[in-house]
Amino acid sequence: MxxxxxxxxxxxxxxxxxxxxxxxxxxxxxxxxxxxxxxxxxxxxxxxxxxxxxxxxxxxxxxxxxxxxxxxxxxxxxEIVFGVSTRHSEMERYNFGPGNHPNAVKVETNxxxxxxxxxxxxxxxxxxxxxxTAIATKVELDIALVIDRSGSMAYSASEQADGSGPDAADDDWAFGDPVPPHSRWLDTVTAVDTFLSVMEQSHHDEMVTLTTYASKATVDVDLTHDYNSIRAALDHHSNHFSGGGTNTGEGITKGSAAVRKKNLARPWAAKVMVVMSDGLSTTGTEPVSAARMAAEAHVMVYTVTFSNEADTTTMQEVADAGAGKHYHANDSAQLNQVFEDIARGLPTLITF
Structure with a gap:
């Protein structure tokens, strides 16, 4: 005791x-x-x-x-400090320090x-x-833009692409001619320009590649900091609009390969794809499977549908498979806002 x-x-x-x-x-x-x-x-x-x-x-x-x-x-x-986080290898940690154009914010107890x-x-x-201490960084991005240039993109957002010819086209207009005014394609070109303008104003380091698709998909511009080359490639399609079917899956597959291209893609940069479509996938690779493969390669897939004819259900499934987000626009103003919202809402990470 x-x-x-x-x-x-x-x-x-x-x-x-x-x-x-x-x-x-x-x-x-x-x-x-x-x-x-x-x-x-x-x-x-x-x-x-x-x-x-x-x-x-x-x-x-x-x-x-x-x-x-x-x-x-x-x-x-x-203490809240705005600064710059950088790294130059996927094996490095982000280094935070002072800078005039902040891409990161640090919050720490004092x-x-x-x-x-x-x-x-x-x-x-x-x-x-x-x-x-915690630091959030707007990570460096390699971005793939994958844009629909199928035949229905020659029509306006408010009309049905029924094969009778776009309302705004001349009587003798044919595919291969400049795309008619008020077309979904030109609305998309304007929206992409808005997206690129936000990237240009950004304090971060984004590289962008352009893939367009109709019956077949083509990588029009490899990863680049020269956004004007992307604008020029879109203008080329505007002046020689060929149309065709809608091979969304091949567009996703080639866009994923382009954003990961050896000797151009940066291993430490996050990979993001923005896929735009105005209709149904009518040929080629199944798009949800393509998105799932892109996600397995660590590419996040955002999707944008445009016009009332768009297959929002499938494109939502594509975004889900690609661990991204789906947006829909009914008219040019909404489409422009969607691309701006995506540009301003791309990923940030807790880096410390």
């Missing part, structure tokens, strides 16, 4: 110490989650808007919504927030100040 009386306080002290250790590890984990969520929100807002103040507001909202140790981490108890332990440690009240 005497020994038990002596050891009991020791056992209680050891138990309290172990409970405190477990509690602090839980607190650190909750803090890291809170910072990760806040940093991801700030990074996404920065990527979409380019506005650092809005990014700070987004971080504060997430800090308020995600408590740790039953407390809320105030913005004043963190050591002013106190977390009381559950039990005094050996009778001494201790209040740890956990320190954690």
């Amino acid at each position: 005497a020994m038990l009386a002596i050891l009991m306080p020791v056992m209680i002290a050891v138990a309290a110490f172990m409970i405190n250790i477990v509690y602090m590890e839980l607190t650190r984990t909750e803090l890291q989650i809170s910072l990760d969520v806040a940093t991801r929100a700030a990074g996404r807002t920065l990527a979409v808007t380019g506005d650092q103040q809005q990014a700070v507001i987004a971080a504060e909202q997430m800090l308020n919504a995600n408590t740790y140790a039953n407390q809320t981490l105030a913005l004043s108890e963190t 050591g002013t927030h106190l977390v009381p332990l559950l039990f005094p440690s050996m009778g001494v009240p201790i209040q740890p100040r956990p320190m954690k």
